[in-house]
Amino acid sequence: MNKRVLLGIILIFSVFPMGANAQLEKDSPRSESARQRWEGLTTEQKDKYRERFEQWKQFDPERKEKMKTRFREFKNLPPEKRKKIRKNWKRVKRLPVEKRQAIRNKYKRWQKLSPERKExxxxxxxxxxxxxxxxxxxxxxxxxxxxxxxxxxxxxxxxxxxxxxxxxxxxxxxxxxxxxxxxxxxxxxx
CATH class of the missing domain: 1.10.287 (Helix Hairpins)
Structure with missing residues (x-):
């Protein structure tokens, strides 16, 4: 079979999901609420999410899995702890880039310390x-x-x-x- 035809078929199946399962996913309440949230976003927000999605696609599977694990751990934390983390995160995001880089460097140095030194x-x-x-x-x-x-x-x-x-x-x-x-x-x- 011609490579172009094969690529065309793959492209069609990836863009237009087929079958009963695809129809169920499209009509599911979760999918509908996601669509409504997406439509409620501004153009800038959509662009930001698209950019993040492109970055996500570039990550290797190991990094993706690590991020998913951290997200699950975060979701399982008590609400007060999550609130504290969000507050700290916002505070860090307001810092200048140089300050944030210094914090990252200190954290990396901390990670390299022996358990005795940390204690x-x-x-x-x-x-x-x-x-x-x-x-x-x-x-x-x-x-x-x-x-x-x-x-x-x-x-x-x-x-x-x-x-x-x-x-x-x-x-x-x-x-x-x-x-x-x-x-x-x-x-x-x-």
Whole structure:
């Protein structure tokens, strides 16, 4: 059979669904409500959905399945949780592109961390949240100043801090080793 004829037949069957099943789908209430929603959209909204559909068609099956799974998980969440996610999503969408990219990069870095490191960070954050408000504000202010410093200066300050702590620990540990124990002191007094 000629390739053109075969392609024509495939095209006809894909554009015009045939059979009883196609008729049932066309007349189903779900299909009718979808058609009504579609007709209620503005031209811009329709174009936006068409564009998204074209993007969807380009995704590989694995990515499509992952997105479907996430959607199902989202639908199964309690309404309050879904509302919170939508609110956060809207807030993120209002951010400038650079900020959103920075958030994505931080999330990717988070995903690469070991479970132990993630747990450590979570504990530190919980500890931070328990601090008095004034202390948290002071820490945030210091952090902003820290980020403004040139990288070389931050590295130099880190080294000074590490060395100071190392010396301090060594010094304290030596003191402890040379210090007589309390029970020894009591024995000497008797």
């Amino acid at each position: 450590h960070i979570k504990r530190r954050y919980q500890k931070f949240k328990r601090l008095p408000k004034e202390r948290r504000e002071r820490i945030r202010k210091n952090q902003k100043q820290w980020r403004k410093l040139p990288k070389e200066k931050r590295d130099r300050l880190r080294n000074v801090y590490k060395n100071r702590n190392r010396r301090g620990r060594d010094h304290r540990s030596l003191k402890r080793q040379n210090r007589p124990q309390r029970r020894d002191i009591k024995k000497r007094k008797r």
